[in-house]
Amino acid sequence: MSFNVLLLDNVNENCEEVFEECGITVHRNHNLSGQELYDEIKSYHGLVVRSATTVDADLLQAADNLKVVGRAGVGVDNIDIEEATARGILVMNTPDGNTISTAEHTCGMILALARNIPQSVNKVKNRGWDRKKYMGTEVQTKTLGIVGLGKIGSEVTKRMQQFGMEVKAYDPYASVEKAERLGVELTELDELLSTADFLTVHTPLTEKTKGLISMDNADKLKKGMFLVNCARGGIFKEDDLIPLIEEGYIAGVAVDSYSSEPPTDELYDLLDHPQIITTPHLGASTEEAQEKVAVQIARQMSDALEQKSFKGSLNGKSISLTTNKEVQPYLKLAEKLGSMAIQLAPEHANEFSFRYTGTCAKFADVLTDSILKGILSQHVSEAVNLINARHFADERGINIRETTASKAQTFNDLITITLDDGAEYQEVSATVFGDNDYRIVEIDGFGIELQLEGDIIMYQNVDKPGMLAGVSGALANQDINIASLSLGRTKKGENAITAVSVDKELTDQELKTILDLDGVRALQYVSLPVD
Numbered sequence: 001m002s003f004n005v006l007l008l009d010n011v012n013e014n015c016e017e018v019f020e021e022c023g024i025t026v027h028r029n030h031n032l033s034g035q036e037l038y039d040e041i042k043s044y045h046g047l048v049v050r051s052a053t054t055v056d057a058d059l060l061q062a063a064d065n066l067k068v069v070g071r072a073g074v075g076v077d078n079i080d081i082e083e084a085t086a087r088g089i090l091v092m093n094t095p096d097g098n099t100i101s102t103a104e105h106t107c108g109m110i111l112a113l114a115r116n117i118p119q120s121v122n123k124v125k126n127r128g129w130d131r132k133k134y135m136g137t138e139v140q141t142k143t144l145g146i147v148g149l150g151k152i153g154s155e156v157t158k159r160m161q162q163f164g165m166e167v168k169a170y171d172p173y174a175s176v177e178k179a180e181r182l183g184v185e186l187t188e189l190d191e192l193l194s195t196a197d198f199l200t201v202h203t204p205l206t207e208k209t210k211g212l213i214s215m216d217n218a219d220k221l222k223k224g225m226f227l228v229n230c231a232r233g234g235i236f237k238e239d240d241l242i243p244l245i246e247e248g249y250i251a252g253v254a255v256d257s258y259s260s261e262p263p264t265d266e267l268y269d270l271l272d273h274p275q276i277i278t279t280p281h282l283g284a285s286t287e288e289a290q291e292k293v294a295v296q297i298a299r300q301m302s303d304a305l306e307q308k309s310f311k312g313s314l315n316g317k318s319i320s321l322t323t324n325k326e327v328q329p330y331l332k333l334a335e336k337l338g339s340m341a342i343q344l345a346p347e348h349a350n351e352f353s354f355r356y357t358g359t360c361a362k363f364a365d366v367l368t369d370s371i372l373k374g375i376l377s378q379h380v381s382e383a384v385n386l387i388n389a390r391h392f393a394d395e396r397g398i399n400i401r402e403t404t405a406s407k408a409q410t411f412n413d414l415i416t417i418t419l420d421d422g423a424e425y426q427e428v429s430a431t432v433f434g435d436n437d438y439r440i441v442e443i444d445g446f447g448i449e450l451q452l453e454g455d456i457i458m459y460q461n462v463d464k465p466g467m468l469a470g471v472s473g474a475l476a477n478q479d480i481n482i483a484s485l486s487l488g489r490t491k492k493g494e495n496a497i498t499a500v501s502v503d504k505e506l507t508d509q510e511l512k513t514i515l516d517l518d519g520v521r522a523l524q525y526v527s528l529p530v531d
């Protein structure tokens with residue numbers, strides 16, 4: 001299949017080159033927006049953006065053929081990942097291509113704040129000369145507080161330590177080992193706020209980080225501290241920055257990222273304030289960073305479109321394992337078994353238990369996605385894939401219980417689905433022999449062995465002589481060939497289950513001839529894809 005990709009937002013030209021080397025057609029258009037973009041997007045399989053384009057639900061809805069959205073950068077707040085996931089569209093970013101540039105920009109902002117560089121440059125350019133007004137402060141021996149000791153926070157740490165700063169950090173998710181390795185003291189947020197001379201934030205904008213500093217916690221701040229935000233607008237409450245300065249809580253702020261970009265009119269008071277220095281979201285704007293993220297995103301997206309690898313995907317945990325040789329057979333097994341289970345389930349079934357035994361247990365999470373794909377593909381009109389299977393399951397109110405046991409029993413690996421809605425057959429188990437021999441091995445505790453593919457008739461019967469002859473005779477009379485069969489029974493003379501694999505799809509009428517045979521009960525029919 002040949003793919004085409006649309007590049008927006010001035011993505012570096014190397015992006016084009018990499019796509020073209022991979023045989024992918026590229027179209028670049030910087031000025032598309034609104035209806036024009038909705039019309040244009042329809043034919044593309046891939047879309048590359050930076051931060052300017054908002055990839056919202058409306059755009060995704062218009063994107064009939066879209067398979068992957070790539071963010072040439074880190075922050076994906078301009079992409080509606082939930083909607084993309086629901087539509088089975090992969091979202092990727094390039095987590096580290098612009099780390100160094102953004103860290104360097106942050107260090108520049110810290111020094112610019114300490115020495116009033118932007119303000120004094122401006123003064124001189126306007127023919128002014130005021131050395132007293134622009135008296136600065138050394139950063140050496142001062143405390144730098146970092147909120148978010150991730151990639152950028154860590155690189156800022158290393159650089160500012162070279163300037164003689166003592167670095168403390170607040171990051172509830174960072175490990176103590178990492179902090180020790182960096183020579184950083186991990187503290188609580190309040191302690192950081194009350195001890196830092198400079199505080200720089202390097203977290204995403206989340207419910208927890210939004211308004212991290214505002215007039216509400218002004219009393220906790222070390223008086224006269226400087227703030228830096230080269231992460232996301234809104235981490236410092238923008239409306240409160242001027243009051244924080246005017247009331248003497250903070251000495252100045254450096255901002256690179258805003259809650260709306262370009263800033264709206266209301267933000268201009270902020271931008272005009274002499275103690276607030278601003279750059280227009282330049283953290284990642286270096287030749288090097290833009291080249292790195294452009295090349296990375298083009299490689300990642302090309303690989304994803306060609307199903308070679310899914311590195312960098314944010315909503316494709318399961319799909320990214322489809323290229324892993326160890327997981328591949330289990331994924332297939334899970335999907336096939338899901339497809340079988342839903343055909344055995346009564347109408348409106350929405351309670352399922354999945355049990356993973358043996359090695360496959362360690363992949364339970366992704367195997368559940370695959371079972372759900374098998375279940376849902378039978379009755380969801382949209383294309384179900386490993387990205388959106390859980391979304392569809394939630395939407396349909398399907399309840400899942402998942403259990404695992406890593407110790408293998410009779411089989412090295414076993415996946416069992418229990419139908420909890422009063423189904424005739426309540427439990428089916430399957431395994432894979434070698435790489436691709438998928439077998440049903442148990443139905444409701446009856447040992448069975450049959451390939452998990454094609455057309456299968458399953459019926460319960462009284463365990464008495466002549467049953468099989470009757471069934472095979474009825475099939476032969478209708479010119480239906482048996483491919484294989486398997487019998488399981490509880491005890492001699494009691495109940496038996498028979499699973500018969502046949503060479504053609506059966507009609508209801510043909511099935512009835514079997515059900516009508518004396519001793520046959522509870523017949524069910526399953527039709528599975530053949531590889």
Ligand SMILES: NC(=O)C1=CN([C@@H]2O[C@H](COP(=O)(O)OP(=O)(O)OC[C@H]3O[C@@H](n4cnc5c(N)ncnc54)[C@H](O)[C@@H]3O)[C@@H](O)[C@H]2O)C=CC1
Pocket residue numbers: 073074075076095098099102147148149150151152153170171172173174202203204205206208209230231232256257281282283284285
């Ligand atoms: N100005 C610019 O041009 C750029 C801005 N960014 C932004 O910088 C930010 C950081 O990026 P990276 O370092 O690459 O991300 P990262 O994922 O490596 O680090 C984020 C860190 O924040 C921590 N964190 C999350 N929630 C937290 C909370 N409530 N309190 C404290 N820490 C918390 C995480 O544990 C993690 O260590 C992101 O918002 C990203 O979008 C990234 C690149 C360029």
Ligand SMILES: O=C(O)CCC(=O)C(=O)O
Pocket residue numbers: 050051072073074075076098281283284285
């Ligand atoms: O593309 C850009 O320049 C913005 C970079 C950024 O903010 C990010 O990667 O999160």
